[in-house]
Amino acid sequence: MEIEYCTQCRWLLRAGWTAQELLTTFTAELGEVALIPGTGGVFDVRLDGETIWSRKQQDGFPDLAVLKQLVRDRIAPDRSLGHTDRR
Secondary structure (H helix, E strand, O other): OEEEEEOOOOOHHHHHHHHHHHHHHOOOOOOOOEEEEEOOOOEEEEEOOEEEEEHHHHOOOOOHHHHHHHHHHHHOOOOOOHHHOOO
């Protein structure tokens, strides 16, 4: 998994926090989350080369619960996320 973040916008802390949350939730499923410095307002989350969240395309940052659901749906679709799952 990769998170590309804008260094000009100083989004390293946001990218690091997002990575920490994903690694904490998906301890057995994710081997790593790479933080990739970028520019131009980028904040893209990719899984196996597929962009699952793009700040520019979705017009904002992902809600963490939504991002966890997107990741779960791809790597562990039968897994419950507990209170994070919306009914």
